[in-house]
Structures are given as C-alpha cells and as structure tokens.
Amino acid sequence: MDERKRQVLHAIIKDYIATAEPVGSRVVSKKYDLGVSPATIRNEMSDLEEQGYIEQPHISAGRKPSDKGYRYYVDRLMEKEEVGTSQAGRALPQFNGHWQGIGKYIRQTSQYMAQLVDYTVMISSQGQGKGLLQKIQLVPVSPWQILLVLITDTGLVSHRLLQLSQPYEPIRLIELETTLEKKLLGRRLDQLSPALLAQIRNESKQRLLAEEILALMEKVSAQEQDEQVYIGGLMNMFSQPEFRDMTKLKQIIEFLEEEAGLRELLKPRDFSGAIVAIGRENPAPDIQECSVVTATYMIRGKPAGTIGILGPTRMSYAKTMALIELWAREMSETLS
Amino acid sequence: MDERKRQVLHAIIKDYIATAEPVGSRVVSKKYDLGVSPATIRNEMSDLEEQGYIEQPHISAGRKPSDKGYRYYVDRLMEKEEVGTSQAGRALPQFNGHWQGIGKYIRQTSQYMAQLVDYTVMISSQGQGKGLLQKIQLVPVSPWQILLVLITDTGLVSHRLLQLSQPYEPIRLIELETTLEKKLLGRRLDQLSPALLAQIRNESKQRLLAEEILALMEKVSAQEQDEQVYIGGLMNMFSQPEFRDMTKLKQIIEFLEEEAGLRELLKPRDFSGAIVAIGRENPAPDIQECSVVTATYMIRGKPAGTIGILGPTRMSYAKTMALIELWAREMSETLS
DNA sequence: GTTGGCACTCTCCCCAAGCGAGTGCTAACA
DNA sequence: TGTTAGCACTCGCTTGGGGAGAGTGCCAAC
Numbered sequence: 001m002d003e004r005k006r007q008v009l010h011a012i013i014k015d016y017i018a019t020a021e022p023v024g025s026r027v028v029s030k031k032y033d034l035g036v037s038p039a040t041i042r043n044e045m046s047d048l049e050e051q052g053y054i055e056q057p058h059i060s061a062g063r064k065p066s067d068k069g070y071r072y073y074v075d076r077l078m079e080k081e082e083v084g085t086s087q088a089g090r091a092l093p094q095f096n097g098h099w100q101g102i103g104k105y106i107r108q109t110s111q112y113m114a115q116l117v118d119y120t121v122m123i124s125s126q127g128q129g130k131g132l133l134q135k136i137q138l139v140p141v142s143p144w145q146i147l148l149v150l151i152t153d154t155g156l157v158s159h160r161l162l163q164l165s166q167p168y169e170p171i172r173l174i175e176l177e178t179t180l181e182k183k184l185l186g187r188r189l190d191q192l193s194p195a196l197l198a199q200i201r202n203e204s205k206q207r208l209l210a211e212e213i214l215a216l217m218e219k220v221s222a223q224e225q226d227e228q229v230y231i232g233g234l235m236n237m238f239s240q241p242e243f244r245d246m247t248k249l250k251q252i253i254e255f256l257e258e259e260a261g262l263r264e265l266l267k268p269r270d271f272s273g274a275i276v277a278i279g280r281e282n283p284a285p286d287i288q289e290c291s292v293v294t295a296t297y298m299i300r301g302k303p304a305g306t307i308g309i310l311g312p313t314r315m316s317y318a319k320t321m322a323l324i325e326l327w328a329r330e331m332s333e334t335l336s
Numbered sequence: 337m338d339e340r341k342r343q344v345l346h347a348i349i350k351d352y353i354a355t356a357e358p359v360g361s362r363v364v365s366k367k368y369d370l371g372v373s374p375a376t377i378r379n380e381m382s383d384l385e386e387q388g389y390i391e392q393p394h395i396s397a398g399r400k401p402s403d404k405g406y407r408y409y410v411d412r413l414m415e416k417e418e419v420g421t422s423q424a425g426r427a428l429p430q431f432n433g434h435w436q437g438i439g440k441y442i443r444q445t446s447q448y449m450a451q452l453v454d455y456t457v458m459i460s461s462q463g464q465g466k467g468l469l470q471k472i473q474l475v476p477v478s479p480w481q482i483l484l485v486l487i488t489d490t491g492l493v494s495h496r497l498l499q500l501s502q503p504y505e506p507i508r509l510i511e512l513e514t515t516l517e518k519k520l521l522g523r524r525l526d527q528l529s530p531a532l533l534a535q536i537r538n539e540s541k542q543r544l545l546a547e548e549i550l551a552l553m554e555k556v557s558a559q560e561q562d563e564q565v566y567i568g569g570l571m572n573m574f575s576q577p578e579f580r581d582m583t584k585l586k587q588i589i590e591f592l593e594e595e596a597g598l599r600e601l602l603k604p605r606d607f608s609g610a611i612v613a614i615g616r617e618n619p620a621p622d623i624q625e626c627s628v629v630t631a632t633y634m635i636r637g638k639p640a641g642t643i644g645i646l647g648p649t650r651m652s653y654a655k656t657m658a659l660i661e662l663w664a665r666e667m668s669e670t671l672s
Numbered sequence: 673g674t675t676g677g678c679a680c681t682c683t684c685c686c687c688a689a690g691c692g693a694g695t696g697c698t699a700a701c702a
Numbered sequence: 703t704g705t706t707a708g709c710a711c712t713c714g715c716t717t718g719g720g721g722a723g724a725g726t727g728c729c730a731a732c
Contacts, residue, residue, distance in 0.1 A: 024693070026694080036706090037705070038694095038706090043704095056694095056695090058694095060713040061693075061713080111593075134477070147471075149475060159495055234570075234589060234593065235590055238589070244582065250574045254571055360724070360725050362724090362725080374725095375676070376675075381726095392725095392726090394681085395681060396682040396725055397682080397725070397726090675730100677728105680728105681724105684721105686719105686720090686721090688718095689717085690715105691714105691717100693712105695711085696712100698709090698710105699706100699707090700706085701704105702706100
C-alpha cells in the first residue's frame, strides 16, 4: 500500500465518518486535495476495493470503509488525539456530592459520559469480593438475630442480617467472633477453603451457631463477586443514521438487555488502555454492525471494571479512544 | 349513553385493542353480532364521535377509541379479569435463589414481568430510610477508622466507613454508642431532629468524635431515602405498531432515561390497587400517547415502591390491571 | 327507528419515467 | 508508465398518476 493509497483511504474514512454517506472519487479529489484528478482516484479506489479496505453499497454509489479498512485506519492512519487538548469540557466533573456507593456513582458517570459522546456508554463494575478480609464482626441485634459485618482491604463492607434458628449465648458469640478473626483475617473473601471452614465448625462450642454463620459467609463470598453493568445514552443510538432501521436497533437493544453478553464484553482486563473491536471482530453477533471501544479502570491498582462505548462502525475512533482513556484514568483516581 | 351505544363502543375498543386498526361499521355489525345492520351502527358511531368517545384518523377510515373512550371503557365497560383464572403461568416465580439485596431482586423481577406482558415494566423502590432505628453500632476497624452500622425495623441495614481526623479512645467510643442508642433508638432515621443531635454533641466527652459520627448519620439519613427505578422489557415497545415511528419511540425512551420524571410517576401511594393513566391524562408530555398502569407494593404494610406498566393507549387494560395487582401483592409478600 | 343503496372521499400500493450520482472503460497525453 | 478527459452505463431515489379497497354520509324506502 503506497502513500497515495493511504491518503485516499484516509480521506474516504474521514469523510464517511463525518457524513455517513458513501464517498465518490470527485469528493476525495476536491475536498481532500491530493493533487490528482477524480479518474486517478477512481483507479486507486478500485485497487483498495480489491484489497478489501473499502466497499460499494451499490454499483453506482461511492465507497465506504469495510471493517478491514477501519482496522487499518485505527492501527496506522489515525492521528491520535491528544487528551490534553481535548480535555476542556470533556473531563468528568470532579466528584463532590455525597458518596452514595459505587453503584450510584457509576450510574451517574455513565449518563454523564453519554452526554459527551454520541454513542451508548456501558460501565461494568466488578464485585469487590476479591479483597483480603480485614475485620469480621458479629453484632447482636436481638436474641434471634445477628448482623454479620465483613470488611476487606478493598474498602468493601458487606453485611447480612442472620435469622437464627435458636437464640445464641452471648459468650459463644464473642468466642466465635475471635475464632473467626484469628483464622480468617488476611484471607481472600472469595477463597475461603472448605477445609478451613470445617475446622472452625468443629472447634466451635456452639455448633449450630457456627454452622449458620459460616453458611452465611459462604453465601456472601459467592455473591460479592457478581458484577453489574450500567448503561447510559441508549438514546444516542437513535440519532445514528445507520440505525434508523428498527430491526437493527432492536437487535442492539436486545443485546444490551441481556446481561450475560454484556458482562463478557466488559470483563475487566489487566491492561488499562483503549481497545477497539470493529464490526465483525465482535464476538456477539448482535453487534457486528457496531464498534466497541473499551478501557478498564482500576481501584488501587487492581482491575475493577470496564467502560465500553458502543457506536456504529463509523464511529469517531480518535476522539472516542482519547476520551475513554481519559475517563478510565479519572475513574481510577476517584475510586481509589 | 344507551345500552346499544355502549355495546358499539365496547366492540370498537375490543377490536382496536386486538388489531390496532381502525374498525369500520361492517366489522362491528358482523363480528360482534348486535343484531343490527352496518347502517345503524354507522349512526351510532356518528353519535359516539360527536360525544368524543371515538375518532376518525381520516375521513374514509374506521373509528378508533379516544382517550375519553378508553377511560369510559376502563371505568364502566371492561369486564375485570379474575386473577385466579389468569394466574397459571403468570405469577412471579417463587423467590428461591440467594437473597442478593432488594435492588437485584427488583431488577430481575422487572425483567421477568416484561416477559409476561408486551409492554415495558418499571419498578421503583423507595429508600427505606423511613423505618425506626433499632440498633446503632460503632465498630472499631483501625485506630483511625470506625464503621457505623444502622439497623431499622424495616430491615434496612446501612453502614458507612468513617475516616476519623484523629484516633478515638476506645472507652469514648463505647460511651458514645450507648448515648446514641439511648437517645435515638425508636426514632425515624429520616427525622432526626437537629436539636436532639446538638444535645448529644454537647453531652459527649470527646466532641470531635461525636461531631464526625453525627455528621455521618445525617448524611446517611438523607441518602437512604432516595429511590431507584428499574426498567425491564424496553424492547417490547418495538413490537407495538404505534411506535414503529422512530420519533415517538425516541420520545418514550427519552422519558425513561430521565430519572426525575420516572420517579414522580412511580411515587409510592397509600392505595395498593391498580391505577390507570390514559394518554393525555399523563402529566409528562413525552408519554401522552401511552397509558400507564401503576400499583404500589408494600413492605410490612408500608408503601415501599410502585410497579408501572407502560404501553400504548391501546393496551390490554383488563389483563394488565389484573396482573399488576397480582404482582404487587406477590412482591409485598416476598419483601415482607 | 331501521335498512339498503349509492355516490363520494381518502389512503395505500404499484408502476413507470426522469433525475442524479458515480462508476468503468477507452483513448489521448506527458 | 502513470495521469487525465470523455463518455456510456448502471442503479437507487423521487415523483406523479391511476386503480383498488375500505369506509363513510346521506337519502329514500320500509
């Protein structure tokens, strides 16, 4: 691929991203002055099509980029946008309200982000059950009720109200609390070994009580790992000309309503930069006419969730990638 | 309005709900045998139109019900569906998974409900900060950190990790806990009077500690009241012929994305039966081509949230109302 | 008060023609 | 050998008209 072909491809992609209309040889020649006539451009375009970088919707229409073309653009052509220059008016607002939990923060953030791009924003937040146990507390509430409180070093605080099948003896409760702390502190909540738990159960002087509490802890450890996904700016999809067709739109919304696929898409990674999946590169068939840009944010250096931006393949990659990287950094800071 | 007019109106509404097409005099006469000819029906329809119960999309089309017509139908014509008969395959599944918090439950429930109706389901859950304080616990975590745990009789457990500006003295912490319990237990979390809090602050021996904890409590009481709304079956709207027009659909989704309006719509009421708002009866202009059926569910007898079902004005009111009342009862039971 | 008949209106669908955009090819040119 | 102008051709989109179908309103008869 020689220099001029690259210029032609670049021009076609730029124009198509801006207009969503197939671009013809004349436009390329005039608007992006390459110094050659439309006829020459036509020859180049013919070659590019043969190589699979662009395609013709109909025989008498202009060309539009193919997935392969976009891939080439993202990897080699695109000028990376400087986050610094684009920062004004694009950064997330400094968090300054009352802290109302990570879920609330992420939900609001996803909606705010969606106002700044024309695409749909999805943010996953991984369960935080992977921290080390820092504190275990058994709080007596009533003779039949105990509150179990677990705190991990990732800042997770988890609690469960436990309805006992028989009243507890206060002394036993304190004993049990001590035992639990001795045996379990410093371990990962999601990796409590059954052997260890069995040992505690056996050593305990009030077996039933220990049994009930340990069962609850196992439940908690299973539950705290689960992720959630928040979506903002679904409506932005409606402004995209490629989704004027209801069936396509429906497909996308179907995908967004189904949590499993979304979670798979937004699984946190170790890498924190922006990653792009273009059209058919997406594993989920429902969104193979879309592109997804993702970036993982961290909490205290550990992957904690992923931001995803879903738009048509004709999305503005340079801007989107710059923004998502900026946002991932900002979220990491806010949440750490 | 005489009996035959009522029959004609009833027939028109039934047919329109089923087909979404304007119904003509011949159809009314033949399909819903009233024993009179189309010409007679035409006269009746002419009257009904004059009175505003039905309307003509074009001069040469059949009639469709107006908002007023639907209102009359809901109030007087409709045969109420027996919940008993419709129960098979329509009830919510018995909750039997791990309990993962009310939010999760409501989200899943909204999606399940949406599978059983062809409309969009919205469920609000009111903050549960309106219960009476049953237990206050200050858990030492580290010399600089305290965990504040509040439990109310509505089953709410709320906690906050507090970063102190100076280390606490263990004895003072216990003292303070006792004071707080003595003064505040039995009071409503959302109605802690400033005077009372000031008094505690003054009596405390370690002022700064008390101050920080009380400030946190005020925050918690403010935050726990806030509501959230879950939406399921947004996609169902796509199957409704009246929303094949993108601009209408867009309007509705705009409404659903904007939380304030939704919350207003789904404010819990004291009354637990189904309430219908038809078309222009809705205060929000964005959904004035829709109808909304709502019913409030209770937790231990107190209004806790509202289920809403949003569909075209041509919705199947009898079925929807029967279902929502059933579901509100079931949710109340599960959550109590 | 009810009915049949009839003229009238209006929408929807289909089809054909015309327009416009853009290509591919060929021949000429530097 | 690469570039350019010219030209015929293709194809989608729009426009306009005609016909079919559905349903009404009105009138006269029962």
